[in-house]
Amino acid sequence: MARKPSPQAMRERAAKTAAVMGSPSGAAVAAAPKKKTSLAQFAREVRAEARKITWTSRKETWITSVMVAIMVTLAAIFFWIVNTILNFGITQLLKIATGG
Numbered sequence: 001m002a003r004k005p006s007p008q009a010m011r012e013r014a015a016k017t018a019a020v021m022g023s024p025s026g027a028a029v030a031a032a033p034k035k036k037t038s039l040a041q042f043a044r045e046v047r048a049e050a051r052k053i054t055w056t057s058r059k060e061t062w063i064t065s066v067m068v069a070i071m072v073t074l075a076a077i078f079f080w081i082v083n084t085i086l087n088f089g090i091t092q093l094l095k096i097a098t099g100g
Contacts, residue, residue, distance in 0.1 A: 005013075056064070
């Protein structure tokens with residue numbers, strides 16, 4: 001397990017950080033310099049990342065779509081029932097309030 005730094009060491013580190021971040025040139029020093037990449041290297045990196053993509057199969061996509069459709073239907077039915085109950089309750093409450 002790592003040793004906990006002393007309070008003095010923590011204060012010194014905080015002071016150094018504040019000094020670097022406080023100065024206008026310090027912000028540039030604190031940020032890592034961007035390395036220039038060529039268009040060809042960028043294309044190679046994009047291609048390498050694209051190879052890591054795993055696509056779902058047609059069956060998995062179909063099953064997921066059906067599940068989403070079922071859940072949307074159930075949610076619509078639930079909110080329709082809640083809306084109907086609240087509408088009935090408010091209508092009855094307004095009837096009572098208006099004396100009708």
